[in-house]
């Protein structure tokens with residue numbers, strides 16, 4: 474299928490007079506794996522917050538499958554097929570992996586069916602376990618999972634809700650090299666039958682797994698394009714290197730000419 478799944482137009486968000494987003498346009502096509510990058514404070518999380526109904530924009534529209542999401546409640550947006558992860562964990566530590574997934578999947582089920590003890594796991598939960606590779610850990614309490622496994626569980630909990638658009642906020646933050654590799658593979662796999670937007674800072678990760686990248690800076694879209702186009706763009710280099718130079722006078726400046 475082709476066509477725009479998400480269309481953000483002229484989006485502005487103002488916090489106490491400060492413009493966190495300033496006229497952002499973003500189009501994500503059906504089936505895309507889009508990376509959203511930008512320095513700290515660029516407005517990435519704010520954009521996701523507006524799409525998911527957590528923050529009200531001062532102006533602009535967010536169309537998902539043609540319908541405007543602005544003004545809708547968070548749970549209505551989830552039900553309409555938009556799922557997100559947060560930078561902070563939302564798993565229940567005492568519940569097992571499969572129970573967490575089941576709970577996440579249950580939001581579409583009527584209340585009475587939640588009280589009834591069901592045999593086996595639903596198709597959505599089984600599929601989420603298989604995709605994330607968590608089947609072997611199904612009966613472990615979430616509290617004993619490693620950082621990486623916990624992130625995969627959160628992604629699995631999203632998939633179990635069968636969203637058509639997934640918004641992932643820094644999924645590889647704090648992960649080991651091996652966990653990053655596995656997460657990259659997982660995102661690629663998920664993107665085969667979902668539309669995925671990933672906020673990510675890690676350039677190495679982007680080089681490996683990103684195709685289309687949108688760069689935000691000071692609340693505006695600075696550049697959009699392939700990873701190579703974005704990395705080669707002098708405006709992007711300036712934004713990232715400018716920051717690097719502020720932090721370090723020596724080593725970072727020596728990398729001039731390339732976005733790391």
Ligand SMILES: Nc1ncnc2c1ncn2[C@@H]1O[C@H](COP(=O)(O)OP(=O)(O)OP(=O)(O)O)[C@@H](O)[C@H]1O
Pocket residue numbers: 488489493511512513514515516517518519520
């Ligand atoms: N609730 C809020 N009230 C006031 N200012 C806010 C609020 N949320 C975000 N901001 C400000 O808006 C700007 C954009 O923040 P946002 O978290 O969207 O940036 P980001 O690109 O996600 O950054 P990071 O990479 O650090 O997570 C920042 O200057 C931030 O301080």
